[in-house]
Amino acid sequence: MDFIEQKRHKELANLSSFYRLVYSEIEEVGWEHLVRFGGDLEFLSFRITDKKGRVHVMEIQLDKTYPQKPPSVSAEVPYIFNVKWSVKSRLKDLVQQFREHLEKLQEFWSTMEDIDHSLCVTNKKELSRATTCRQIDIGNDCLIMLSINAKDPSSLPECRFMGSGLVVNPVRKLWLRNNKQWMKDKTFLENLAFVLETELPRPSHVLENDQQVECGICYAQYLPMDEELGSRSGAGTDHTCDNTSCGRAFHTVCLVDWLRSITTTRQYVDFLVSLAFIWLK
Incomplete structure (x- = not known):
């Protein structure tokens, strides 16, 4: 009986020590980052924000022998990092390793976001930050499945x-003929269009945005590259109509030329002068 009691007291003492240790290490990480924890404190999850503002949840599984046995980590990432651990390591060290891992994945996530925003990606609801594949509708009932290397997304x-x-x-x-010309110094979308020798279909929201930035007079987004235009050469639209029923974008140059072409421009004199002032700045 004494042996059983001694064993029980030892277990309780170990548990008490474990709880105190984990609580103190949560304090070091910051309670504001803690999302949830198990009643036995063997499971913890922290909310971590990377430098791009993406929010990630890091899940940590602890053993009762912690910190002798290293914790295991899981998260919504394409691959997990190798935990560097010693008996002197603490939770804050593990969180720092996770932050460093997130930084290595920034280019990958930016590439995937560009694809999701600019191309007709199917099954978007099934995607996560751990997904390295994208199924893209390129038109004519043809789909391409791309597997992007998370460690080398370019x-x-x-x-x-x-x-x-x-x-x-x-x-x-x-694809087979042109893929050897894939260039790492180009964006993923530029490479894809070059290899397939076509501009791929884009989602409706992208087309709508493009229409909004096209000039309502010349119907181009950018002015031509012309020395006569000076600093405006190649410039995008720089004026938006205040009339809510219009809301179109324009190049100031195009507006000035258009107003000058109207014989009854007296009612636009003030507006024309202000535009000319902008043009001459």
Whole structure:
């Protein structure tokens, strides 16, 4: 009986020591970062924000022998880092390793976000920050499945085509012929358009945004590269109509030329002068 009591007291003492240790280490990380924890404190999750403002949840599993046995880590990332641990390590060290791991994944996530925003990605609701594949609708009932290397997102992705042979075969031939010219110094989207020799279909919201920035007079987003335009050469639209029923974007240059072409411009004199002032600045 004495042996059983001694064993029980020892277990309680170990538990008490474990709880005090974990509580003190949570304090070091910051209670504001703690999302939830298990009643036995063997499970913890922290909210970590990376430098781009993305919010991540880091889940940590502890053993009762902690810190002798290293904790295990899981998170919504394409691959997890190798935990560097010693008996002197603390939770704050683990969180710092996770932050460093997140920084290594910034280019990957930026690439995936560009793809999601600019191309017709299917099954978006099933995607997560751990997903390295994207299924893209390129039109004519043809889909491409891209597998992006999370450790080197600017490299040539693995590609698989889905659709009828009549549509897929020509696209596959383009890929096989041109993929050796994939350049790491170009954006992922630029490379994809170059290899497939076409501008891929874009989501409706992107098309709407493009229409909003196109000049309502010349119907181009950017002015031509012309020495006569001086600093305005190649410039984008720089004026938006205040009339809510219009709301179109314009190049100041185009507006000035248009107003000058109207024979009854007296009612626009003040407006024209202000535009001319902007033009001459």
